[in-house]
Amino acid sequence: MQTTSQILNAGQTLAIAEVGAYFQIFESYAPVTVRFMINGKVLMTAEDMEAGFYASPGDGFDRVELTSATQQKVKIGISDGSGGTNRMTGNVNATIQTASSVLNRAIVNVGTVETPLMAQRSDRYGFRVLNSGATNIAIGGPGVTYATAVIVLAAGEVWNEETAPGAAWVAISDAAGGVLKAMELIA
CATH class of the missing domain: 2.60.120.770 (Jelly Rolls)
Known part of the structure; x- marks a missing residue:
């Protein structure tokens, strides 16, 4: 599984040319639109998806595009379908920072x-x-x-x-x- 983290600006489209059969959003703070493509044609569009969304469209894909209405960090994973993960984000034991x-x-x-x-x-x-x-x-x-x-x-x-x-x-x-x-x- 390949993972990618990227800061998306509002309205920006992140295009990832990666052959895969399985896709998952690990982190997003606001909804994103995801388009799956093969040979330049849109196979499937998923609108307003949040962290946890996953998909395995038909015969796979060779490009994924993500668009966000707000600026945010997005972390996604793409694999050939033979593996994946159910861990969504980083640290489980978070330390809360406080001011002194x-x-x-x-x-x-x-x-x-x-x-x-x-x-x-x-x-x-x-x-x-x-x-x-x-x-x-x-x-x-x-x-x-x-x-x-x-x-x-x-x-x-x-x-x-x-x-x-x-x-x-x-x-x-x-x-x-x-x-x-x-x-x-x-x-």
Whole structure:
């Protein structure tokens, strides 16, 4: 059995040219669409499949395509049908990481120009941001604009970041006078 792990961006199609008779999704955090092909023709399409999905289409396949609506890591396995696995993910005994310090940050005034929110920091396990102003405020990675932002906080909303807390983060508002309060959770 061959296994493959890949980060899929939203809307991206991962094409794997691999001859096989058995396919399984080991890890996915959101549903994916899977297309099985042979000689350039689609044999079967399975929509909104999650971890645990497996298939053995007819006479096998020579290409598999995966598409995800959201960015996520996907791990799959392909074999000739003579073997497989029933273990879905890595560690069974997971250790939960907890923070040992809480840092209350100074208030961040945010306008219509990108404003630094959090510098990159490898020991940060999470952070919380409260939009305590009257404007809408977008947060994201450096270079984000209000128009391209995925995370937008209305007045009074809180964002808990646990997926990429150690990355550098910036903020931008839809109008002048935005106000953010932030708290970091540090190892």
